[in-house]
Amino acid sequence: MTWLTSGEQAVEEAKDCRLAILDVMLPGLDGFTVGQRLKKQYPSLPILMLSARTSIDDKLQGLEFADDYLTKPFHPDELAARLEVLLRRGGTVALENEPLRLGHLLVFERENRIVVEPTGEEVVLTGKQFYIFQFLLRHLGQILTKEQIYEAVWGEPYLDGDKTLMVHIRHLREKLEINPAEPSIIETIRGIGYRVKS
Secondary structure, three states, X not given: OOOOOOOOOHHHHHHHOOOEEEEOOOOOOOHHHHHHHHHHHOOOOOEEEEEOOOOHHHHHHHOOOOOEEEEOOOOHHHHHHXXXXXXXXXXXXXXXXXXXEEOOEEXXXXXXXXXXXXXXXXXXXXXXXXXXXXXXXXXXXXXXXXXXXXXXXXOOOOOOOOOHHHHHHHHHHHHHOOOOOOOOOEEEEOOOEEXXXX
16 A cells, blocks of 8 residues: 555556545645546546545546545445445456465455465465455455454354454464464454454
């Protein structure tokens, strides 16, 4: 993830990006100008506009080049859902076929395959392990609470003190990490939960 506080270098920085999120109110060049330049340079790059401007004129102006327009305030889950939709649209199929690199792992998301570099060995996960890891990947870089993960995977409320998720995370690390005692893929955020760092 690349974070820019102005739009001056956006066109150059965007060449390796899968998606761009733009705020309308940027110092220097405004988000509309930056978005138009990005779309001209990278027609297939999905662009999401964020703005406190709610008028229909502003939305129409943004949607002339952007793929989505989200007004503030917004819930983080809504932003995540919209980003997921944009990444799955036809314009990014070629990019989605590229594996996600996580340290020594290659994750082929569309094929549900995990391969260890450089041996080429495939990691086989159980159903629950797969769903936990998939949920973490869908929120790459985001800290997820134990409650969020448990309720998403098991579909029922998390009971405080339940060790089920912790046991599954330990088994996941045994399969995914080079050194499960010092994990580099699935990070523990003490007192909160877990995340997979991008």
